[in-house]
Every structure is written in structure tokens, then in C-alpha cells.
Amino acid sequence: MNAKISPTGKVSPVGQPLDRVDGHLKVTGQARYAGEYPQTGLLHGSVVSSTIACGRIVSIDTTQALQVPGVVAVIDHTNRPHVASYDKDYEDADSAKGSPFRPLYNDKVLYSGQPLALVVADTLELARYAGSLVNIEYEVDAHQTDLTAAQDEAHTAPAETPKPRGDFQTGFSKAAFTVDARYSTPNEHHNPMEPHASTVLYQDDGSLEIHDKTQGTQNCQDYLHNVFGLEKEKIRILAAFVGGAFGSGLRPQYQLPLAVMAALQLKRSVRVTLTRQQMFTFGYRPNTLQRLRLGADAEGRLTAVGHDVIGQTSRFEDFTEHVVEWSGMLYQCDKVQLTYKLAPLDVYTPLDMRAPGATSGMVGLECALDELACAAGIDPVQLRLTNFAERNGNEDKPYSSKELRACYQQGAERFGWDKRNPEPRSMRNGHQLVGWGMAGGVWEAMQMKASAKASIDSDGKITVTSATTDIGTGTYTVMTQIAAEALGVMPQDIHFVLGDSSLPTAPLQGGSFTVSSVGTAVQQACRGLRTKLLDAVRMAHAEFAVVDMEEVGFGDGYLHIRGQRFAYADIVRESSHDVLDVRIDAEPDKKREGYATATHSAVFVEVLVDEDLGTIRVNRVVSAVAAGRVVNPKTARSQILGGVVWGISQALQEETLTDHHLGRFMNHSLAEYHIPVNADIGDIDVVFVEENDEIVNELGSKGVGEIGIVGVASAIANAIYHATGKRVRELPITLDKVL
Known part of the structure; x- marks a missing residue:
């Protein structure tokens, strides 16, 4: 619809340095995070972690822990409730190739820091104290956590690496200048300000309302649906505010299924919060060993590019990322050879981490x-x-x-x-x-597929929704700006709602594709709402039943036609609807x-x-x-x-x-x-x-x-x-x- 946006000539909100619309809530402490939602009778869970890297559990003695007043339960692999998916493989939207980690699945210890038990008590302090009294006896097996020592055992990564082009060896051997060097990058952990937490609010009908530290509410909903066999309608994931993530919230972390497991078994609301130390017991940026071979002619033109990488992964999943692809695309070269291998170690699976x-x-x-x-x-x-x-x-x-x-x-x-x-x-x-x-x-x-909904009521209140999250990147703000531009209103006229699995579908927030994906859906939904407003004017005013689109403009909360203007709120009131709304499913344009x-x-x-x-x-x-x-x-x-x-x-x-x-x-x-x-x-x-x-x-x-x-x-x-x-x-x- 080629309508004019701002007949008043005002500058578009897009491109302006707008302050964060959620900033006031954050600096005044009114923004609640996953571990901050109050609930009467809420129980607290503390995770007991393994102290060995490989082996099996011989016994777990919980006697002393259960004698602590206020301790409600200690759940481990011997007494956990039945979990539907533990009999088969399951995936989440950011899963790696292989068998995903199942907390409290059996007696096997796969890595140091693995959750082996959950102590549930009236307070977090009691749960943590009781956790220190759980006595675990192990049978220890040999382990390997050193990528350098294990590099000869590396196998080709399942990710598709670009095929070689040209004769790399000839280009390298005949180059006027060459470099053959080895580089290494270490393990890094995400360490967002907000540790991972899940507050599971158990409802009387058995449904769950969950505040989770996540970059994808619907991914967590799908995950719990698959793992526990619960109906999706009985699971609602909320993440209104996320205190940083950097990729750590792309996959559901183990505190989520543990909290749900406890809530379902006890039929009580349960919160599980990981300690800062436990933030080092799941995904991270993997260690890499790299060899670069570059050749150039006398003028410096590249005649050969070779990039070989060995990265680490776990023994139960193959985590792959785009490590070598950049060497085949950033510079012009006709002779390129790229290889990427993975060495399995006795560690948890790595995870996407900012620009993985x-x-x-x-x-x-x-x-x-x-x-x-x-x-x-x-x-x-x-x-x-x-x-x-x-x-x-x-x-x-x-x-x-x-x-x-x-x-x-x-x-x-x-x-x-x-x-x-x-x-x-x-x-x-x-x-x-x-x-x-x-x-x-x-x-x-x-750009990924994404959906958004835009609505306006008879008071002129405009609400735009999508299930995306805001991990501190400014999603609330930029979506407000995009919606305001598309509807021809001021940013303060837009109420953007996110972080709720019941809202229109959105991809995980990551990869720098949220604005292009969700933003496009928001733009299209708001443009669709403009069309509905115009249709309502056409229905109410016979003289505008047939209008050339070049004659229609939207700006300052008004629809402008032939010198007349109609306030959006008045248009809704004159229509036969209490609310006008449009939901759009947007996907990448084929011209891409x-x-x-x-x-x-x-x-x-x-x-x-x-x-x-x-x-x-x-x-x-x-x-x-x-x-x-x-x-x-x-x-x-x-x-x-x-x-x-x-x-x-x-x-x-x-x-x-x-x-x-x-x-x-x-x-x-x-x-x-x-x-x-x-x-x-x-x-x-x-x-x-x-x-x-x-x-x-x-x-x-x-x-x-x-x-x-x-x-x-x-x-x-x-x-x-x-x-x-x-x-x-x-x-x-x-x-x-x-x-």
C-alpha cells in the first residue's frame, strides 16, 4: 500500500536516537526478572552438582538433607517422576546433533558440574544448606577434557562446510608471499548479569505459568511439551525482562526441566535459580585450534586461502558453528580450502555465544x-x-x-x-x-519467519504484540519505533508487548535477526491495520468508497483524505467493531x-x-x-x-x-x-x-x-x-x- 506516512512532514521515528521505552522500569527496579516473581507458598530448589568428570553414581544418600526442617523433597535419578521424552530423543530449536542432555536421567556422570539432585525447601538458604548434606558415592572413570591432547581423535563436523574451490596447494606453493600460522582461542562463558532461573507457578488445573530466563519463550514451551508430554495450552512461558544472555538463553537450560519436574511431582510452585558457579555448568564458547595458510602474489592479491579448525564438543552432541566460512567469503580468492573438525570431550556441549x-x-x-x-x-x-x-x-x-x-x-x-x-x-x-x-x-x-499483531481500540490505544524477547538489546524500543512509523503516530502512542509464549510466533532472539524478522512482521501488521482503518472510513463515508491510494495519508494519529482528516479512535468508534486488529505472518522476501x-x-x-x-x-x-x-x-x-x-x-x-x-x-x-x-x-x-x-x-x-x-x-x-x-x-x- 503506497500511502503517504506523514502528511504533516514530521520526521520518522525510525532512525532517531530514542531513549529506551523500558528504561524507567529498569532503573527504578520495577522490571521483574525470572527469579523475582513472588508467590505465596513458593518452594525453592537448589541443584547438587557432580564433582567428577566421568563415571557413574554408586549411591546418593539424602538422609541428612531430608532431616533439615523445611526441606520438602530431594529429587534424583532414583526417585524422579516419569518423564515422557526420556524414553526417546527430543530436540529444541537450538539443539546440536546427537542426544540432548537429560537431567537426572540415570546414574551416568557425563561432565563435572552435572546436576545430580534437586533439593526443594521452604527457602533458598535451607535448600542450599541441605544440598551440602547430600552424600554422593561415585565410580570414577578416566576422562579427557584437553582439546590439544584429543585433537587426533577429531572427526569432520556435521555442519556443511563450503566445498574447496580451485587448486589450493598450487596457489599456496607458487605464491610470492605466504603465511602458515597456528592460532588458538580459549573457552569463554557467557556470564550475563542475571543468572539463569525458572519460577514455575503451579495452577489448580495442573497448568504451568513459568517465568524463565530465556531468549525464546516458544522454544521453551515446545521443549517442555516434548519432554514432559504436557499440552502446549497448559504451558505458558513468560520473559518480560531478561538481564543479558549473549546466547546462554537460546537453549532451555537444566534449571527449567528440574523446576517443572519438582512442581509436577509436588503439585506446588517451585523456583530454581542457578548460582554464579553453576553458570559455568552448561554451554560456553568452545576452545578452537586453528591453522591459517595464506598465499599472495607480488601485488598482495590472494592466491590461496586455507583455514583448518578443530573445535571441542561433548561426547553426547556435536556442536557446530560457522568458524571457517568467513575465510571463504570476506576476500576475493579463487583457491580456497576450508576444513572444520570436532573433538569429543568429557564436557557439556558448547553453545552459541555472541557472534558464534x-x-x-x-x-x-x-x-x-x-x-x-x-x-x-x-x-x-x-x-x-x-x-x-x-x-x-x-x-x-x-x-x-x-x-x-x-x-x-x-x-x-x-x-x-x-x-x-x-x-x-x-x-x-x-x-x-x-x-x-x-x-x-x-x-x-x-531473516527468519515471524508473526506480529497490531490492534487499536475505540480510545485510540494501539497495541502491538509478538512473542519475541528483549535480552537488553532494545527490542521494546525499536519495535515501538517501527510500529510508530508504519502507523503514522508518535512512539508514546504505541504499547509493544513481548516475552509471552501465547503471543504471535517469533524466532529465538539471536543472530542479529530480531529487527529484520520481527521488525518486518511488526511493520507489515501495522500497515495492515492502516488498511483496516481506511476500509472502515470507506464503509462509514460513501464519498470515500473509491479512493486513489495516492490521495491517502497517515500521520499524527489521523487518516488524511482530500483535505479531511479522521482520528484513528473516531474511526474505530464509527465502525461496528470494538477493536480493529491485524495479525501478519512475515517471511523473507524471495528476492533475497x-x-x-x-x-x-x-x-x-x-x-x-x-x-x-x-x-x-x-x-x-x-x-x-x-x-x-x-x-x-x-x-x-x-x-x-x-x-x-x-x-x-x-x-x-x-x-x-x-x-x-x-x-x-x-x-x-x-x-x-x-x-x-x-x-x-x-x-x-x-x-x-x-x-x-x-x-x-x-x-x-x-x-x-x-x-x-x-x-x-x-x-x-x-x-x-x-x-x-x-x-x-x-x-x-x-x-x-x-x-
């Missing part, structure tokens, strides 16, 4: 490209421009849009890259060595099929390295991003800032350390799992490069949640080399490695 695969794989690619630039004596930015790819070589498709050249140019100008002396150890500030490094970034611009779609970035970094102490400080960062139409520059900038901070963390601090003798994570707390604080962060400058894309979706938006972190760690590693002349290929880059 790209965050790890781009470390190898972008650091190796910097090494190639040094070997060939070519500026790192110029080398990337020389190898700029107009098409995605993996798919052999042109890009719907790609303003990466502008990212290089605008980022370099803002940073002052032309003042860089390319010689390592040539720039200093007193006793500090100054290093300048850069890297490129890429992430898929995906002929194109590759991606966001791109260029990251420029300055580091200061103390020559005597080896300490490293990231002094300033410029991140230039091309992500199509930016719905809200303020929240989008915050997403990039968060990604850059995490990239600094990945480069310099973040690592989950394993004691391979015990087979368990050692630094499973925020005291010992190192992440940056405010004092670690210097100046971060975000540049959004203008990029118009009419193919990716109707909004022209690509999403920014992931792209902010990609390439940051590589740029820092490259800057450290420039500062010190020492190439560190193992993340994180700590001072001992520099010294």
Missing part, C-alpha cells in the same frame, strides 16, 4: 592477514582493499549491499591511520610502546534468494604496552559499521560499544581455565573469571556508515548485535605486534606472553 564462530574464526583470518601484510610490506588496509570481494565466494552470489570500503575509509580517517609508522616498535609514548592495528569484521544478515546478505565492519585500535612490565591497555578504538538502515542510533551504538568491550575482554583477559587432572573449570566465579571493568576501557568511537539496502528486507535493516565484537580481538592482537614486534597467536594475550 565468527568471533573465533576471524581471530585466525584477520591476524594471518596482518602477518601477510607485514611479509609483503603492504599497509593492512590497502591489502584488504586489494582483495575486496564483490561477491560471496562460498555462495557465488553478489551482496545485496556492501559498504565495507566506506568502513575502511571512514574508520581510517577517524582514527588517523595515515599517521601510522608501519615499523614495529617505532611508535612510543614515554616508557610505553604504542601500537596501531586494524581488522575487518563480517556477520550474516539473516539471489543475493548474499551481510553486515561488515572495520576496527582500528591503539594499544599502549609498558616496555618493562608488559601490561597492555587498549587506549582507543574506532569501529566503523555498515549494517543497513539503523532503526535507533542510540541503542545500536550501545550494542557496538558492548561488542567492542567484549572484544577487548576476549583479546586480553577472558578465559575459562580447566584443571584437566580433575576435568573441571577452575575459575568459575566473577572473582577469578577476568573481564574488564570501566578503568580498563579507553575511548570507543562508533561510526555508522550509510548503507541503503532494498533487498535484505523492507526495513533495510541488518542488525548490529553481533558485528560489534567481530574483529576487535584481531585488531588488538595486530596492534600488540605493531607495538612490540612480538606476535602472540594464543588468546588471551596476557602480559606473560608479551614478556
Whole structure:
């Protein structure tokens, strides 16, 4: 419908730096999270975790725990209720290939930290104390948790890796310049501010209303339906506010089935909250071992790209992510060979974590490209421009849009890259060595099927709904802006509702596809509501029964035709309905099929390295991003800032350390799992490069949640080399490695 949106000439809400519509609730403490919903008679569950990495349970003695006043039950594999799906395999929307983990399934211990019992008591403190009294006797088997030691046992990952193209070996052997280097990235854990929790409110009719820490309410609903054999209508999942997730909430974590198991057995409301230490007992970013082989001719044009990766997985599932694909698409090369293998270990299955695969794989690619630039004596930015790819070589498709050249140019100008002396150890500030490094970034611009509903009542109240979540990314706000633009009203006139499995279908919130997927559905639903408003005017006013669409405008809450205007509320009141509403099921446009779609970035970094102490400080960062139409520059900038901070963390601090003798994570707390604080962060400058894309979706938006972190760690590693002349290929880059 080609109607004019704003006949009054007001600026569209989309593209404006609107404050978060949910901000007031959050800063005043009125926003409730999964573990904060009160209920009379609510019971509390505490999980008892395994202390071995592999073996079986010989016995569980719960006698002492049950004698504690206020303890209601201790549930383990010997006395748990029947669970429908435990007799067969089941999946969730983000499951990996294999047999999913079943909490309290049998006597086998598959990894250290595995939940073996749930103590349920009147208070959380009592439950935790009683949990310490549960005595478990094990039969211990040999375990392996070291990827380096197990790499020879790796098998080809089930994910489809792009087929080789051209003769890689010839291209590499005949190159004027070559790089053959090995890199590694460590385990990382998500550690969102809000720990995982599930509050299961048991209803008199046996139905369950559940507040869960999740990135997909309907995924959790489907999961419980499949696992427990409950009717979907008897399960309602709510997640109005989520205190960060970064991928940790894509799959239902074990506290959810445990809480449901207890609620169904006891016919009581139960809450299970994981401790910070237990946040290290499920998915994480997997350790990777990478080999990069690059060849280039005398002018720096790539003649060969080889990227081989071994990642870790569990023994019961094959977790795969896109680690090597980026090396086949970011730069122009006709001779490419990519391999990706998995080594099964006695660990829990890894899980998607902000920019999964790209965050790890781009470390190898972008650091190796910097090494190639040094070997060939070519500026790192110029080398990337020389190898700029107009098409995605993996798919052999042109890009719907790609303003990466502008990212290089605008980022370099803002940073002052032309003042860089390319010689390592040539720039200093007193006793500090100054290093300048850069890297490129890429992430898929995906779109999934999604639904939304828009309605307006006789008071003019507009409500837009979808089952999507807001994990802190600003979904409430940007959907409000999209709806306001589509209906021609102000953002404050829109009430957007999310985080409820009973609402119109939405995909998991992840992958930077929420705006493109749910946003498109919201836009189409609101445009459909405009059509209904027009139809109501046509029915009520015979003189407008036949109207040229060019004559119709929507703006300021009014429908405008031939010099007359009709308030939306009046239109509804004059119609025969109390409410006008439209529900839309949106899916990707077929015109996308002929194109590759991606966001791109260029990251420029300055580091200061103390020559005597080896300490490293990231002094300033410029991140230039091309992500199509930016719905809200303020929240989008915050997403990039968060990604850059995490990239600094990945480069310099973040690592989950394993004691391979015990087979368990050692630094499973925020005291010992190192992440940056405010004092670690210097100046971060975000540049959004203008990029118009009419193919990716109707909004022209690509999403920014992931792209902010990609390439940051590589740029820092490259800057450290420039500062010190020492190439560190193992993340994180700590001072001992520099010294």
C-alpha cells in the first residue's frame, strides 16, 4: 500500500536516537526478572552438582538433607517422576546433533558440574544448606577434557562446510608471499548479569505459568511439551525482562526441566535459580585450534586461502558453528580450502555465544592477514582493499549491499591511520610502546519467519504484540519505533508487548535477526491495520468508497483524505467493531534468494604496552559499521560499544581455565573469571556508515548485535605486534606472553 506516512512532514521515528521505552522500569527496579516473581507458598530448589568428570553414581544418600526442617523433597535419578521424552530423543530449536542432555536421567556422570539432585525447601538458604548434606558415592572413570591432547581423535563436523574451490596447494606453493600460522582461542562463558532461573507457578488445573530466563519463550514451551508430554495450552512461558544472555538463553537450560519436574511431582510452585558457579555448568564458547595458510602474489592479491579448525564438543552432541566460512567469503580468492573438525570431550556441549564462530574464526583470518601484510610490506588496509570481494565466494552470489570500503575509509580517517609508522616498535609514548592495528569484521544478515499483531481500540490505544524477547538489546524500543512509523503516530502512542509464549510466533532472539524478522512482521501488521482503518472510513463515508491510494495519508494519529482528516479512535468508534486488529505472518522476501546478505565492519585500535612490565591497555578504538538502515542510533551504538568491550575482554583477559587432572573449570566465579571493568576501557568511537539496502528486507535493516565484537580481538592482537614486534597467536594475550 503506497500511502503517504506523514502528511504533516514530521520526521520518522525510525532512525532517531530514542531513549529506551523500558528504561524507567529498569532503573527504578520495577522490571521483574525470572527469579523475582513472588508467590505465596513458593518452594525453592537448589541443584547438587557432580564433582567428577566421568563415571557413574554408586549411591546418593539424602538422609541428612531430608532431616533439615523445611526441606520438602530431594529429587534424583532414583526417585524422579516419569518423564515422557526420556524414553526417546527430543530436540529444541537450538539443539546440536546427537542426544540432548537429560537431567537426572540415570546414574551416568557425563561432565563435572552435572546436576545430580534437586533439593526443594521452604527457602533458598535451607535448600542450599541441605544440598551440602547430600552424600554422593561415585565410580570414577578416566576422562579427557584437553582439546590439544584429543585433537587426533577429531572427526569432520556435521555442519556443511563450503566445498574447496580451485587448486589450493598450487596457489599456496607458487605464491610470492605466504603465511602458515597456528592460532588458538580459549573457552569463554557467557556470564550475563542475571543468572539463569525458572519460577514455575503451579495452577489448580495442573497448568504451568513459568517465568524463565530465556531468549525464546516458544522454544521453551515446545521443549517442555516434548519432554514432559504436557499440552502446549497448559504451558505458558513468560520473559518480560531478561538481564543479558549473549546466547546462554537460546537453549532451555537444566534449571527449567528440574523446576517443572519438582512442581509436577509436588503439585506446588517451585523456583530454581542457578548460582554464579553453576553458570559455568552448561554451554560456553568452545576452545578452537586453528591453522591459517595464506598465499599472495607480488601485488598482495590472494592466491590461496586455507583455514583448518578443530573445535571441542561433548561426547553426547556435536556442536557446530560457522568458524571457517568467513575465510571463504570476506576476500576475493579463487583457491580456497576450508576444513572444520570436532573433538569429543568429557564436557557439556558448547553453545552459541555472541557472534558464534565468527568471533573465533576471524581471530585466525584477520591476524594471518596482518602477518601477510607485514611479509609483503603492504599497509593492512590497502591489502584488504586489494582483495575486496564483490561477491560471496562460498555462495557465488553478489551482496545485496556492501559498504565495507566506506568502513575502511571512514574508520581510517577517524582514527588517523595515515599517521601510522608501519615499523614495529617505532611508535612510543614515554616508557610505553604504542601500537596501531586494524581488522575487518563480517556477520550474516539473516531473516527468519515471524508473526506480529497490531490492534487499536475505540480510545485510540494501539497495541502491538509478538512473542519475541528483549535480552537488553532494545527490542521494546525499536519495535515501538517501527510500529510508530508504519502507523503514522508518535512512539508514546504505541504499547509493544513481548516475552509471552501465547503471543504471535517469533524466532529465538539471536543472530542479529530480531529487527529484520520481527521488525518486518511488526511493520507489515501495522500497515495492515492502516488498511483496516481506511476500509472502515470507506464503509462509514460513501464519498470515500473509491479512493486513489495516492490521495491517502497517515500521520499524527489521523487518516488524511482530500483535505479531511479522521482520528484513528473516531474511526474505530464509527465502525461496528470494538477493536480493529491485524495479525501478519512475515517471511523473507524471495528476492533475497539471489543475493548474499551481510553486515561488515572495520576496527582500528591503539594499544599502549609498558616496555618493562608488559601490561597492555587498549587506549582507543574506532569501529566503523555498515549494517543497513539503523532503526535507533542510540541503542545500536550501545550494542557496538558492548561488542567492542567484549572484544577487548576476549583479546586480553577472558578465559575459562580447566584443571584437566580433575576435568573441571577452575575459575568459575566473577572473582577469578577476568573481564574488564570501566578503568580498563579507553575511548570507543562508533561510526555508522550509510548503507541503503532494498533487498535484505523492507526495513533495510541488518542488525548490529553481533558485528560489534567481530574483529576487535584481531585488531588488538595486530596492534600488540605493531607495538612490540612480538606476535602472540594464543588468546588471551596476557602480559606473560608479551614478556
